[in-house]
Amino acid sequence: MSRRFVNLMVDRIISHRAASTLHLINPWRCFYPTTTQASAAANNKTIITEDAHLPRAAISFYEPCSQDVLCDIRFMSLGRSSNDIISMDHEGNTFLYDAAARAVRVLPMPHAPKLSPVSLTVGDGLYLLNGDPGQQEDHPFEALIHCGPSANPIDDRSDEKWYWRSLPPPPCAFDYEDDNERYRRRGYEIGAYTVVGDSQIWISTEGGGTFSRADYGARLLRCSAYSVIGAGGGDRKTQLVASVSCVGWAAGVLKIRWGPAHPGPPVASPLTFSFNTTSGVWSKAGEWALPFSGRVEYAPEHGLWFGFSSQGKHFAACDLGAVSATRPPVLLKMWDELAPPLPKRWVMVSSYLLPLDGGKFCIPRIFDMAGEGWCREKNGNDFMRVDGFAVFTGVEVERGSRGALRMIKHMSRRYSFGCRMARVV
Template identity: 50%
Template sequence: MSRRFVNLMVDRRIGRYRHPATTLHRINPWRCFHPTTQQALAAALTENSNGVTVEDARLPRAAISFYDPLQEETIGEMHFASLGSSSNGIISMDPDGNTFLYDGASRGLRVMPAPNSPKHSSVFLTVGDGLYVLEKNPGTQEDHSFEALIHRAPSDGICFTNENWYWRSLPPPPYAYEDYECQKRNGRDPYVIRAYTVVGDSQSQIWISTRDGGTSFDTTSGVWSEAGDWALPFYGRVEYAPELGLWFGFTSEGRQFAACDLGAASPTSPPALRKVWDELAQPLLLPLGGGKFCVARMFHLAQKGWCRGKSIDDYLDVDTFVVLTGVEVVRGSRGALKMIRHKSRPYCVGCTTAQLL
């Protein structure tokens, strides 16, 4: 399904008392593409284009603001995740576990049930209509470090509040029960999740990998199993493109844009990268459908001045630019993969930080 918008979350200070908040800006990513692939190829050949067309862009007005909690005893940051294949839903969760759902289509805000335990540093994955949240360094099941926000249809005959949304506590990866000191090697933490994705015929299996290997969770049976004595060749979130039958992400070494057939992997046969492109390194990746992707990179430009929020000894005025680039991956006549870059559009978000959903 094609995405109509990408969601840019920008940290700001709002109002008279400069209350910390995060604003949501919904951007049309299709403005980063030429009307046709042929036009993109022609633009890449023009003089001084550097292979991609750069267009001026203006940050859209914020759709909604999420205010951060002000309690001094609160530890942690606000978490945000997109919900659903269209990414019209945005889940916000504060350090105490208070959860809200913003519906971009109706522009409505809904109070959601709180998870069994607050989350501090987690990965978020959408499987079907559910949102799966797993701490990057998971504890035991008593810690509720792995939970899923599930929607149950009213036809099940069980009545729940919040239109049948509820949290289900799930078993953590088996290694969470092993002795930490015995597993620790060379001073490196083997627990921390380094890459994660969704695989399977119906996209119902969650794959995670640490430094030591890969583990798979079947969302239907609720059972963990060893994916292989190998780690995914990626870093961070890995996205599936059904049109190409491949998974895309950024390599664990060098953070380069790459494609891989995870469906061909087995416990004894690690996944191999099919193609690596040197042109794009260390951005964020969002699939749009039809073999097209939106990649985002952040740049910080400093000039003489003073930036609010910095230390008193830091007199640099820093502007942050989020640059969105449209990328298309196609197959050649012999099945070879080719990447075509379309347009880049920079959005200035001021002296702050941002993330893309």
């Protein structure tokens, strides 16, 4: 079952206090009643992009600090079928917003606050991994586990509870000691993720290797994609996977896969590590990385994974079920749901993907509006921001008579929120 709404969070100042307001966007308003109508509109080149009114805020979350102190709140979804939201501040204070009840519940604090975490829902757990994982004692990887209330009709007391479970960080996040000096990985940034089936998590990066004392600087690590692929049942294993490859030099030293035996920089090689959520053990899955950036979603109607390509952020499809240690994933198809070229003053900030029923997807993209006279070719990313808005687009993916994938665009709706920051949860 898909969500009724898409959660759009907008940063604001309310009564001189920093806050984030939640706006519930109905994704089904981006679709024609039938696929035939959508196809006819596409063939006649009458694709609709209409300006829509931003709904009133359902709730406001005030940041715990004053405007001159940096203390952001992180928001995480409890899954693709739920509009409930988990919020966590810089100290780890955690709350649950129950969308149906329009109520807020205090939850236990994690073992340690999470800094720019990625979050994935697997079964009854919300898994959070720091964007820059550290040592085990720093608790960079934790799961918020939910135990539902008792089914005993005689006992009217609720024994529903939530608790945090600390998990081991990926191997590439460990600190290493050499000559009584400590060297740790820096610049490790997770960039894409997905849940597949009910059980496995994959995380891909663009960096890797093991630090040691040498005459070279350390490579920076950058995560580009992560995903969950799964054990729907039986005795199939549950694994979380992270891919790594080296992408730059920094102060420090490294020791990774080397090329021919001669002095010079090491040869970068993507790696994928696997975490088994049942045994809690990391292992190497393959020398490849997922070709995605951002959240990757599974569509059971097609048996494929959908997300945004690591190059160009195109809407794309891939068959992760065909992947093995020696067979890396490849994109099957890429599309542009917003007909290029985009208006010159539109500057894309971020992209999100929400799977709906029947092979339909809602694609929200956040844009800045640059000032008059801005030219990307001349000014690059240096521009004056005069407005901000989100474009929600409804698309449908179907297979043709020969099995080829085809994207059908429905409608796009634009929601303006002024010169503010926004994100989809």
